[in-house]
Amino acid sequence: MSTVSHAVSDARTMLRRNLKHALRYPSMTISVVVMPVMMLLLFNYVFGGALGTGIGGVPKGDVDYIDYVAPGIILMAATSGAVATAVSVCVDMTEGIVNRFRTMAISRASFLTGHVVGSVIQTMVSITFVVGVALLIGFRPDATPVEWLAAAGLLTLLTLAFTWLSAAIGLVAKNPETASNIPLPLTFLPFLGSAVVPPESMPTGLRWFAEYQPFTPVIETLRGLLTGTEIGNSGIAALAWCLGLTLVGYLWARAAFRRGTR
Amino acid sequence: MNPTEPAVSAVGLRKSYGDKTVLDGIDLSIPQGTVFALLGPNGAGKTTTVQILSTLIPADGGRAQLAGHDLESDADGVRAAIGVTGQFSAVDNLLTAEENLILMADLHHLGRREGRRRAAELLHRFDLAEAARKPASTFSGGMRRKLDLAMTLVGDPRIIFLDEPTTGLDPRSRRTMWEIIRSLVDDKGVTVFLTTQYLEEADQLADRIAVLDHGVLVAEGTADELKRRVPGGYVRLRFSSPRDLDSAAGLFGTIAKRDPEALTLDIPGDGTIPTLRAVLDVLDAVSVRAEGLTVHTPDLDDVFLALTGGPGAHPAPFLTTDTTPDMTPDTTPVTNLQESAR
Numbered sequence: 381m382s383t384v385s386h387a388v389s390d391a392r393t394m395l396r397r398n399l400k401h402a403l404r405y406p407s408m409t410i411s412v413v414v415m416p417v418m419m420l421l422l423f424n425y426v427f428g429g430a431l432g433t434g435i436g437g438v439p440k441g442d443v444d445y446i447d448y449v450a451p452g453i454i455l456m457a458a459t460s461g462a463v464a465t466a467v468s469v470c471v472d473m474t475e476g477i478v479n480r481f482r483t484m485a486i487s488r489a490s491f492l493t494g495h496v497v498g499s500v501i502q503t504m505v506s507i508t509f510v511v512g513v514a515l516l517i518g519f520r521p522d523a524t525p526v527e528w529l530a531a532a533g534l535l536t537l538l539t540l541a542f543t544w545l546s547a548a549i550g551l552v553a554k555n556p557e558t559a560s561n562i563p564l565p566l567t568f569l570p571f572l573g574s575a576v577v578p579p580e581s582m583p584t585g586l587r588w589f590a591e592y593q594p595f596t597p598v599i600e601t602l603r604g605l606l607t608g609t610e611i612g613n614s615g616i617a618a619l620a621w622c623l624g625l626t627l628v629g630y631l632w633a634r635a636a637f638r639r640g641t642r
Numbered sequence: 643m644n645p646t647e648p649a650v651s652a653v654g655l656r657k658s659y660g661d662k663t664v665l666d667g668i669d670l671s672i673p674q675g676t677v678f679a680l681l682g683p684n685g686a687g688k689t690t691t692v693q694i695l696s697t698l699i700p701a702d703g704g705r706a707q708l709a710g711h712d713l714e715s716d717a718d719g720v721r722a723a724i725g726v727t728g729q730f731s732a733v734d735n736l737l738t739a740e741e742n743l744i745l746m747a748d749l750h751h752l753g754r755r756e757g758r759r760r761a762a763e764l765l766h767r768f769d770l771a772e773a774a775r776k777p778a779s780t781f782s783g784g785m786r787r788k789l790d791l792a793m794t795l796v797g798d799p800r801i802i803f804l805d806e807p808t809t810g811l812d813p814r815s816r817r818t819m820w821e822i823i824r825s826l827v828d829d830k831g832v833t834v835f836l837t838t839q840y841l842e843e844a845d846q847l848a849d850r851i852a853v854l855d856h857g858v859l860v861a862e863g864t865a866d867e868l869k870r871r872v873p874g875g876y877v878r879l880r881f882s883s884p885r886d887l888d889s890a891a892g893l894f895g896t897i898a899k900r901d902p903e904a905l906t907l908d909i910p911g912d913g914t915i916p917t918l919r920a921v922l923d924v925l926d927a928v929s930v931r932a933e934g935l936t937v938h939t940p941d942l943d944d945v946f947l948a949l950t951g952g953p954g955a956h957p958a959p960f961l962t963t964d965t966t967p968d969m970t971p972d973t974t975p976v977t978n979l980q981e982s983a984r
Contacts, residue, residue, distance in 0.1 A: 480732035485721040
């Protein structure tokens with residue numbers, strides 16, 4: 381067999397291992413799904429009334445607040461998967477099995493590829509679940525099949541970017557506790573963007589940050605695709621952010637993995 | 643590879659972290675099909691040596707060849723020839739024993755059927771068949787270590803590294819592990835490189851032992867050769883009266899150490915039959931009766947302490963012992979009697 385087919389088969393083996401982990405140890409997977417679902421319920425039923433009246437006029441006339449907030453929360457499902465990735469990579473690193481892999485004649489990249497692909501699959505499953513819950517509680521997107529596909533593609537890209545970043549975090553973190561704490565700011569970032577309220581309602585400094593941080597264009601694109609709001613330049617910006625972050629995460633993770641044992 | 647070529651050869655391996663030198667020029671040559679033990683206290687650099695030779699970390703200097711592959715230029719060739727069981731368990735806790743082995747088989751590209759066959763064979767061989775479907779997280783220390791080693795063997799490695807393979811195991815599991823390691827060499831002709839801080843383990847398993855201390859090899863040889871390098875062996879005679887003790891002490895001169903309270907006399911020597919015979923002949927010649935005789939041979943613990951500069955110990959020429967502070971250079975030690983008897 382050639383090197384390339386070995387690399388693919390090694391990555392598949394690693395992917396199988398990670399999916400088995402997800403099934404054997406479902407509490408992590410469940411917490412990844414539960415967090416955004418709780419957010420969705422919280423923002424729709426608890427804050428929804430007040431927030432909805434406050435911003436009703438801003439995005440597009442008289443939309444329901446659920447239609448405004450759902451895309452933002454769906455995106456949080458993508459980021460909360462990041463924590464799980466960082467933890468599972470870090471647990472592997474602390475448990476000695478990675479050193480076994482390193483002493484075997486297997487494709488160097490397969491360990492990380494298996495983790496990342498596994499996490500992306502897991503996160504996409506939880507995103508689907510969150511979308512389902514959103515639809516159940518009244519989210520009414522008007523997206524065409526093509527727009528749905530584009531939204532799914534964008535979410536996959538974003539998940540990929542955050543998964544690579546988290547994999548790198550998992551590699552450099554000293555222990556699983558640290559690994560689960562470092563990505564927390566990432567999961568908090570959507571709040572400082574246009575996820576739950578429009579940046580126009582924020583004080584100047586914060587608004588400036590909200591407008592230029594990576595999540596805002598992604599949320600705006602997603603919202604545009606699903607509910608038909610204005611996308612404008614956000615689409616390009618969202619793609620650029622996703623690809624850029626993927627590249628940074630990938631290079632960082634690769635370098636951290638090569639740096640050797642701890 | 644050529645059967646006369648060493649399985650592992652290394653010249654001048656060095657490694658330091660910051661200004662702390664961990665390995666300061668290690669030379670090794672391990673023949674194929676033998677067990678080599680690297681013995682040393684904690685922090686001597688044993689694990690670092692294994693990590694370098696198993697391609698986990700690069701050396702700062704020196705060269706090494708494993709199974710004919712250069713460590714630096716052909717790391718993948720080295721990896722294909724070796725199997726490593728590290729100090730810390732490298733099993734996947736969430737997978738079952740069988741799944742762990744099949745994971746290894748898949749990573750060795752053995753194919754589905756061959757992978758299953760190999761897994762079943764190893765489970766049987768290591769007495770893990772009953773636990774095959776249980777997750778590794780439920781295993782005891784000994785089972786875990788066996789699974790760990792079984793995983794290492796899936797790829798049929800020619801050289802096996804075992805970093806402290808029995809640390810933390812109970813005596814029974816340790817014996818089992820020893821039997822397994824010995825059978826690897828006997829049945830399959832593999833080369834085993836093990837590190838240990840247990841002298842008994844090195845004594846039991848290894849064809850050759852190297853003692854590592856502060857990143858330097860301070861001694862190398864068979865267990866017997868090493869034991870010969872240190873003092874500590876003596877023949878202890880016990881007497882029934884102070885009078886007998888005194889007359890015997892007079893015969894052996896200042897090399898013997900007498901203990902008037904216990905009525906014993908320690909005569910430095912290696913405890914072989916000719917030595918004993920020589921001692922008893924001396925006593926017989928003057929009709930002094932010893933009530934009892936015990937032989938104290940130096941064990942590897944003495945070697946270890948003497949060579950690694952343990953508390954109060956320092957390398958000393960063979961026949962000086964701390965029990966004979968008054969020994970003078972011209973006394974005739976008992977072992978010389980044995981030498982001349984040959």
